[in-house]
Amino acid sequence: MREARLxxxxxxxxxxxxxxxxxxxxxxxxxxxAVDINMDFITLGNDKQVIEIPTRLxxxxxxxxxxxxxxxxxxxxxxxxxxxxxxxxxxxIKVRNVMQDFVxxxxxxxxxxxxxxxANYIVLEDLNKMISHVKGLRKxxxxxxxxxxxxxxxxxxxxxxxxxxxxxxxxxxxxxSTTCPRCGYELKGSGYRMLRCEKCGFEDHRDYIAxxxxxxxxxxxxxxASQMRDVNPNQWGEPSPF
Numbered sequence: 001m002r003e004a005r006l007x008x009x010x011x012x013x014x015x016x017x018x019x020x021x022x023x024x025x026x027x028x029x030x031x032x033x034a035v036d037i038n039m040d041f042i043t044l045g046n047d048k049q050v051i052e053i054p055t056r057l058x059x060x061x062x063x064x065x066x067x068x069x070x071x072x073x074x075x076x077x078x079x080x081x082x083x084x085x086x087x088x089x090x091x092x093i094k095v096r097n098v099m100q101d102f103v104x105x106x107x108x109x110x111x112x113x114x115x116x117x118x119a120n121y122i123v124l125e126d127l128n129k130m131i132s133h134v135k136g137l138r139k140x141x142x143x144x145x146x147x148x149x150x151x152x153x154x155x156x157x158x159x160x161x162x163x164x165x166x167x168x169x170x171x172x173x174x175x176x177s178t179t180c181p182r183c184g185y186e187l188k189g190s191g192y193r194m195l196r197c198e199k200c201g202f203e204d205h206r207d208y209i210a211x212x213x214x215x216x217x218x219x220x221x222x223x224x225a226s227q228m229r230d231v232n233p234n235q236w237g238e239p240s241p242f
Contacts, residue, residue: 123218
C-alpha cells in the first residue's frame with residue numbers, strides 16, 4: 001500500500017487506498033492494435049479486423065445544453081436563485097459523470113480487445129498539437145471537442161494497458177484518415193464517411209482507414225513490420241496492411 005486518504009462525500013466517508021503492483025511487461029512484439037478516437041466512435045483493430053463502439057458525447061452535450069438553456073432563460077436570476085443554480089450544477093455534474101464513466105469503460109474495453117486479438121502493443125495518436133488547432137474551429141465544434149476529452153480517453157487506455165502488462169506507443173495522426181493504406185495516395189469521398197482511392201481502387205470507411213494507417217505507422221515505429229508480415233511500403237514509407 002502506497003497511500004490512503006479518507007474522503008467525505010455528503011454524509012458518507014470513503015477510504016481511498018493506492019496500491020502498488022508489479023506488472024511484467026513483454027517487450028517482444030506479439031501483435032498490435034491501433035485505436036482511432038473521434039466524436040462519434042472509438043474504432044480499433046489491426047490489419048485484418050476492425051470494430052467500433054459509439055461514444056457518449058451526445059449524452060454529455062445534451063446535459064450541457066440543458067444547463068446553458070437555464071442560464072439563458074434566467075440570465076439575471078440563475079446566480080442568485082438557489083433552486084435554479086442547483087439545477088444547473090446538477091446538469092454539469094451529469095456532464096462530468098457521463099464522460100468519466102465512458103472513458104474508464106473505454107480503457108477496459110480496448111485492453112480486452114487487445115488481449116482477444118493477441119496484441120501486446122496498443123497504438124494511439126500523438127495529440128500534442130491538437131490544442132493549437134482548436135481556436136480556429138467553430139464554437140459548437142470546440143465545445144464538443146472539449147467535452148470529448150481525447151487526452152483523458154487516452155490516459156485511461158494507457159492506464160489499463162500498463163495495469164495488464166501491455167505496451168502503448170504514440171504515432172503521428174496527420175492524414176491517417178485521408179491517405180490510402182494500400183498505396184499512400186490521397187483518398188476522395190465516395191459516400192457518407194466512405195473514401196476511395198482513385199489510383200488503386202481501395203475503398204472503405206474513413207474510421208477504418210485511420211486504424212489501418214495508424215496500425216502501419218505503429219508497425220514501422222517498432223521496426224518489426226518485416227517480422228510480422230510480408231508487406232510493401234506505400235509512398236510514405238509506411239507498411240501497407242493490404
